[in-house]
């Protein structure tokens with residue numbers, strides 16, 4: 060179902076940890092899935108990590124990775140996607156925003172390519 064998305068516990072832990080480590084800058088990466096769950100994280104070379112804006116150089120995305128999602132962190136306690144976020148979301152099926160305090164699933168929101176909030180559940184290892 061399109062509105063239901065899954066993430067492995069391992070992947071969730073990684074993005075929470077990375078978001079915390081990058082704070083107050085934004086962490087941004089691409090995601091691919093395995094067995095219907097977001098599982099792999101790709102940090103793209105040449106990514107600009109900024110205080111209020113992060114961008115990925117899409118020319119640097121390695122050929123052969125099948126990125127179906129994105130993740131970036133917000134340096135505050137607000138999920139609300141910016142206009143730039145919404146433009147970026149159009150490229151991927153599922154887009155995660157991680158907010159402070161970067162602790163658990165409640166600090167992660169998932170959006171589809173149209174910027175509509177969708178469900179995100181943990182799927183345990185295969």
Ligand SMILES: [Zn+2]
Pocket residue numbers: 131132133139140141144156
């Ligand atoms: Zn954002």
